[in-house]
Amino acid sequence: MNDVSKETRFLHAVSLGLGAWQWGDRMIWGYGQAYTDDDLRKAFDISLSLGIRLVDTAEIYGSGYSERLLGQFLKETEQPVLVATKFFPWPWRLFKGSLLSALKHSLERLELEAVDLYQIHAPSWVMSSEMMMEGLAVCVQEGLTRTVGVSNFGQKNMIRAYTTLARHGIPLASNQVHYSLLHRDVEKNGTLARCQELGIRLIAYSPLEEGLLTGKYSPENPPPGIRSSQYADLIKKIPPVIKLLQEIGMNYGDKTVAQVALNWLICKGALPIPGAKNALQAEQNAGGAGWSLSAEDVARLDEATDKIKEYRQ
Numbered sequence: 001m002n003d004v005s006k007e008t009r010f011l012h013a014v015s016l017g018l019g020a021w022q023w024g025d026r027m028i029w030g031y032g033q034a035y036t037d038d039d040l041r042k043a044f045d046i047s048l049s050l051g052i053r054l055v056d057t058a059e060i061y062g063s064g065y066s067e068r069l070l071g072q073f074l075k076e077t078e079q080p081v082l083v084a085t086k087f088f089p090w091p092w093r094l095f096k097g098s099l100l101s102a103l104k105h106s107l108e109r110l111e112l113e114a115v116d117l118y119q120i121h122a123p124s125w126v127m128s129s130e131m132m133m134e135g136l137a138v139c140v141q142e143g144l145t146r147t148v149g150v151s152n153f154g155q156k157n158m159i160r161a162y163t164t165l166a167r168h169g170i171p172l173a174s175n176q177v178h179y180s181l182l183h184r185d186v187e188k189n190g191t192l193a194r195c196q197e198l199g200i201r202l203i204a205y206s207p208l209e210e211g212l213l214t215g216k217y218s219p220e221n222p223p224p225g226i227r228s229s230q231y232a233d234l235i236k237k238i239p240p241v242i243k244l245l246q247e248i249g250m251n252y253g254d255k256t257v258a259q260v261a262l263n264w265l266i267c268k269g270a271l272p273i274p275g276a277k278n279a280l281q282a283e284q285n286a287g288g289a290g291w292s293l294s295a296e297d298v299a300r301l302d303e304a305t306d307k308i309k310e311y312r313q
Ligand SMILES: NC(=O)c1ccc[n+]([C@@H]2O[C@H](COP(=O)([O-])OP(=O)(O)OC[C@H]3O[C@@H](n4cnc5c(N)ncnc54)[C@H](OP(=O)(O)O)[C@@H]3O)[C@@H](O)[C@H]2O)c1
Pocket: 018, 019, 020, 021, 022, 029, 056, 057, 121, 151, 152, 176, 177, 204, 205, 206, 207, 208, 209, 210, 211, 212, 214, 216, 223, 258, 273, 274, 275, 276, 277, 280, 281, 282, 284, 285
């Protein structure tokens, strides 16, 4: 791996974070029915007490409510928390100045002076990667974010972002991408290796494949709502993977399916940010870090999931 720049070193020291998409999202996650603000506060508190330091949110989560809630929770704790949020490239956002303006609104909701990581949520259809990086550079220069990153960027776009920022003397801190045992494209398309080579932290989103890698869902008991159709095919293939995760977990002092799935990502060099709706889930997920699968068990899981999803270049 390349030397990690001193500005982004803190991200490489974090092994596991907490995702906050669930905070206020009714459509996919059932916020307000299946769980409440109080459940989320408890999830946040227990995560902090178990050493989780990074929370990942976005301006679009709960239409801003996730950031507001995080702002509230931050005021109620003395513990240091690393805050990562995201800029959404709506098609009407045409100019680099929209990044600074969006970040200022995020900071208002978070009630913070600056965040630790400001990410572009996805490539834009209207702004080039170069223009967005120029916008991010201004955010750093204004002191409103400590570091900057991208999300859902393929290798080519990521390198363009890295190169543009480098011209301003700013490192590309991270690329947040879909990565789990059931979705391993970033290993196959070389993005993970490239990140490691360039000292870019690969942040793994949906590390539990939206709940599929917890052992509670099966073809007979699919997840509720949109997820049931989204995963209609994939869920048929998971029983042997869950069985193996259970079997491996038993050899490490009864680690759960979710904990083994998260640890596999950490062993691969990624930073997983599982979402949790309540304290129980958050507590369990925190236990995915702080220990390590053997190379043999990582290889067994690799083999069991290698062909589970057709990979298209
Ligand atoms: N950059 C992007 O484009 C992008 C996209 C997606 C996500 N993200 C980020 O990544 C974070 C995590 O991804 P994600 O939320 O999509 O999926 P995930 O972390 O793979 O799964 C989260 C869901 O799994 C279930 N769950 C979590 N822990 C559990 C446990 N220990 N036991 C049983 N069930 C458990 C919960 O749903 P149920 O209880 O309903 O099953 C929870 O809402 C998000 O919060 C967000 O910050 C970013």
